[in-house]
């Protein structure tokens with residue numbers, strides 16, 4: 001496949017880092033972004049070390065700040081060229097009973113998990129349309145497709161971003177641009193480690209037991225590996241006929 005310029009948001013750790021690794025291993029140039037300079041530079045150095053022939057760039061950006069989104073794209077364009085593959089992965093979760101969910105928690109989930117991907121997609125599209133080729137993959141969640149207790153704001157933001165993906169895919173299908181979402185279940189990342197810690201604190205169970213309980217909730221009886229999510233992202237990059245999909249990588253939790 002032709003080498004492409006890829007931008008992966010939230011790539012300092014977890015799923016985003018695995019996606020950056022996968023795309024670099026496939027022969028693409030990759031820009032990794034996150035808020036922490038230390039985190040993003042360490043991740044970029046790791047990816048570069050294993051893929052010495054590729055251009056790998058670390059960019060610091062807080063995606064809830066509109067000016068940062070613009071600056072991030074400009075930095076990538078100057079260093080590598082127009083973004084041809086956008087992986088909108090940065091996100092986070094917060095848990096609370098619906099009646100205790102504050103406006104601030106709600107706004108943050110919507111800003112980071114829905115509005116930030118919208119701004120990135122809107123910024124990436126013109127260059128893709130000019131080139132007549134582009135790939136956009138949003139890392140959503142299994143809760144983009146079903147409701148789950150205690151995560152109403154997160155669930156609403158992920159349902160919303162799947163709507164964005166489907167609308168964009170319909171709008172640009174004839175322009176050589178595909179737009180898809182990956183919908184993972186519980187993945188073995190630092191974000192899930194936080195979930196495990198809060199289950200442990202709430203229930204009094206040890207960390208290993210809490211992690212086991214989470215793994216058992218998935219039909220495959222284990223956490224998803226970040227590399228398995230990255231493989232699904234790569235599939236969306238190489239296959240131009242898959243468009244407007246929310247691809248479940250959840251061990252069989254949602255059958256659709």
Ligand SMILES: NC(=O)c1ccc[n+]([C@@H]2O[C@H](COP(=O)([O-])OP(=O)(O)OC[C@H]3O[C@@H](n4cnc5c(N)ncnc54)[C@H](OP(=O)(O)O)[C@@H]3O)[C@@H](O)[C@H]2O)c1
Pocket residue numbers: 009010011012013014015016033034035036037039061062063064089090091092093112139140141142183184185186187188189190191192
């Ligand atoms: N882990 C799971 O079980 C799971 C399941 C389904 C879906 N997902 C989704 O998958 C995506 C990645 O999850 P993960 O588990 O890999 O999370 P993670 O380990 O917490 O990593 C999140 C990444 O996003 C970055 N980030 C967070 N807030 C940001 C902001 N405001 N601006 C820019 N970057 C930001 C983080 O770096 P900084 O903190 O330095 O900014 C980090 O690189 C998220 O969208 C999540 O909702 C995860």
